[in-house]
């Protein structure tokens with residue numbers, strides 16, 4: 106794929122803000138294809154749709170998955186079939202997402218409970234200085250926009266996590282949870298919230 110790259114002049118209103126002026130850089134292929142970074146080691150299933158300004162490396166994406174703009178998916182992540190990953194979401198190493206999972210906008214996963222910039226000798230940490238803690242999102246679950254999921258958590262099948270939640274513990278199958286920390290809410294059942302779901306999904310009361 107041929108690419109061309111260059112500088113675009115700043116609009117006048119932005120020049121006022123930047124002294125000396127900065128330049129916007131753009132990179133685009135000759136067919137006006139969108140800007141994406143999909144590393145050669147990414148395994149993509151059939152019918153995957155990936156929008157602009159995404160960064161994927163070392164991950165595995167199933168069939169018919171939709172990945173919104175400004176999503177980053179790191180190495181070792183597995184995304185099942187028919188999942189929707191909405192824009193601005195960050196999926197870090199250690200995360201496994203089963204089939205038919207919905208991930209809202211701006212969802213953040215975590216894989217290091219006590220992160221540090223440097224190691225004991227003051228050098229920037231490397232992969233050897235910390236251990237990755239996994240997270241599992243089971244089939245049919247939905248994670249609301251703006252949610253943060255701490256590491257070491259399993260979100261059960263068909264569970265629903267409300268927008269803006271901070272998930273600190275496992276979420277049972279079919280539960281509807283929300284808030285910080287996320288707790289079961291007085292809500293319609295997950296079965297009602299998910300079209301065509303079966304009766305095995307149960308509502309958890311407070």
Ligand SMILES: CC(C)(COP(=O)(O)OP(=O)(O)OC[C@H]1O[C@@H](n2cnc3c(N)ncnc32)[C@H](O)[C@@H]1OP(=O)(O)O)[C@@H](O)C(=O)NCCC(=O)NCCS
Pocket residue numbers: 209210248249250251265266267268269270281282283284290291292293294298
């Ligand atoms: C959690 C959710 C599924 C509940 O929906 P619902 O069953 O219609 O629930 P209700 O609106 O009847 O609310 C039930 C209770 O939960 C509370 N609640 C609902 N959503 C909440 C949220 N995100 N955070 C905190 N509390 C929430 C309500 O205030 C209400 O509390 P009350 O019983 O004390 O009055 C929904 O509110 C939600 O957050 N969905 C995610 C939407 C999203 O992120 N979409 C992404 C794509 S746009």
